[in-house]
Amino acid sequence: MQGILQGMRVVEGSAFVAIPLAGMTLAQMGADVIRFDRLEGGLDAHRWPVTAQGQSLFWAGMNKGKRSVAVDMKSPRGRELVTQIVTAPGKDAGLFLTNLRVRGWMDHPTLSQFRPDLIMVTLSGDRHGRPAVDYTVNPALGFPDATGPAGSTDPVAHVLPAWDCIAGNMAVTALLAAERHRLRTGEGQDVDLTLKDVAAAMLGHLGIIGEVAVNGVDRPKSGNALYGAYGQDFVCADGRRIMVIGLTDRQWRGLVKVTGSAQAMERIARQTGLDLAKEAARWEARAMITDALTPWFAARTLPDIAPLFEAQGLTWSEFRSFARAVQEDPDLQPGENPMFAHVDQPGIGRYPVPASPITFSGAQTPPPAAAPVLGAHTEEVLADVAGLPGHEIAQLFDAGIVAGPR
């Protein structure tokens, strides 16, 4: 069996999170993904986290399984080479992902002259051509203002670049949808999306725009509580903190049962006149519910609680740091979770690396591969994809228009 996208060739001109993630997602499903960069590496070549030697763990994570070409795009011949690689023939090629919005030589009107059925997916900041990153889109749309302890007025930004992760996956969707259309019609496509629009659309999808526009409500911070039903974090007797969910009827009944709090909940229902079988009632009474449950958690350690919650099939989790998750969670260990393997990353070393989280019954999930050293595939891509003869490739290296690995 092969990867589900075996045979597809995608070229990527990118930096940072979203588009590198998009290309990597395709590579982890078996596509041949060629990332090209400036001779000195892209804008994200040194993006944190980095090792003590300055090697980017971020870059290694975002470029797994790709081929790397290093080319001087200030030189006309370098631009020509990128054009040749992007528009090279192949039924399952002519697919280009980018977040480097370059007018002229690298835009769709120009590139599609060399390959009319070119599919180009461009992610940009906002629809006015302004730059935007996760760190700016997120505050602009209101999430930090609604994050953190109830009553606080300080905005709290998320540390996961969530909008980038979503936009990168939407770029994959865009590419696959456009390629599906090309298979049927032969037509190429210039596809656009912006980080700001991706986030603004999600604000609508989640009902938050309606909450403002219809309800006139500006959602306040509510700490770690689950919004609109019951879900709360508690500190156990051993100081460990857990999140427990009472969103569905089943979850709620299970939580009440395990904590032996049926009488307390009846009391709250009587006092408030609320029917706690209803999500909204649990949300309204959440402070009283939490007060009633707190002593139960405070009297028990996490090792006491875990088996009770597991036996009942509750939806819950401990709060852990990144280090504890990486070191202790079986789902993050190679050998325990087949998604992970130890991979030797050149310049960095051997550590646990994830494959695609998607498994197909009729296709292989390629094992996780290292990210390439910058320029590792310059020579082979110029030969195999751009179709250049060996002496011409040698001249390009000699002239410093392209570079191999250092």
Place this chain on the structure above:
Amino acid sequence: MQGILQGMRVVEGSAFVAIPLAGMTLAQMGADVIRFDRLEGGLDAHRWPVTAQGQSLFWAGMNKGKRSVAVDMKSPRGRELVTQIVTAPGKDAGLFLTNLRVRGWMDHPTLSQFRPDLIMVTLSGDRHGRPAVDYTVNPALGFPDATGPAGSTDPVAHVLPAWDCIAGNMAVTALLAAERHRLRTGEGQDVDLTLKDVAAAMLGHLGIIGEVAVNGVDRPKSGNALYGAYGQDFVCADGRRIMVIGLTDRQWRGLVKVTGSAQAMERIARQTGLDLAKEAARWEARAMITDALTPWFAARTLPDIAPLFEAQGLTWSEFRSFARAVQEDPDLQPGENPMFAHVDQPGIGRYPVPASPITFSGAQTPPPAAAPVLGAHTEEVLADVAGLPGHEIAQLFDAGIVAGPR
């Protein structure tokens, strides 16, 4: 022109965020997406936010442009109907998205007996069959521990259901990749992914697993600072707060230029021996940089600052609440941003609703459509998709096995 996925038919058995978002994403690209639910509605029928009348704005947001079928799945005949709808003929049909892991009648081995080329994408909690939601996956992997003010020990959960949003988009990718494979081979596919694995993989992609495993670093909280370079929030003279980014060379030089802080930065470089042209040096010196810049922001209002930043092309944003974003941001206004339109949502009213953020040069972006009333399309789907004659459909309604809109 039509939507890029025009002609594709997808059936969805779902609740909550990820899979409803996946189906909606396909619907907004032109696919015919049929969501089936219990007669009383799915587990998310009343998910918050809700209107004063109890109508779910969340449900409306996540189910835009779908067709809705209400069916009693406790009855054998109801299950048979769902099977017929999922496995109905059609070259571009036989596509099923679900997060309701039902063994037996609704699993891939059973359903594919009726349509061997069925593609079924199932999202579940974790790979052990345990339930998991965004609110539990997130603390398990460490993000809340790394979120919030530096020095604080209280974990802060994100309010965006980021893992669900990512997993939902990956389910779309999985479906399109499997359908691409089916077009070439005729083969169906049982596709699996779990919320926990999606999040665990991203922890690796972002370099965080490497940061722990290679560097031995458990990333501490750093407030709203951009990690590993320079980016910080500042309060202006009028009390408004902005985020400004100095990640790339260009952004950093622009920030220093606009704030006239070149001498201050030289002083910091001399004092610390750091080369602030390097990302890591800016991160190391961030407290000093912030101290040097703070008076500049404190002396100017946002209306003073905005034109200076825009003229320089800086990457920046104001912090706003959800309400201010919805009310004031031109990018969220129908008429200003073609992605938005005012839509009449039955039971709720008229408010701004987003279409897909992806635009294709050679295909239409369907205008945003309302979510269906539960059961609105039961009758037509039983006729058009399941192919039942009118008298049989009437009997099913009479017997209470299916229901139309109330």
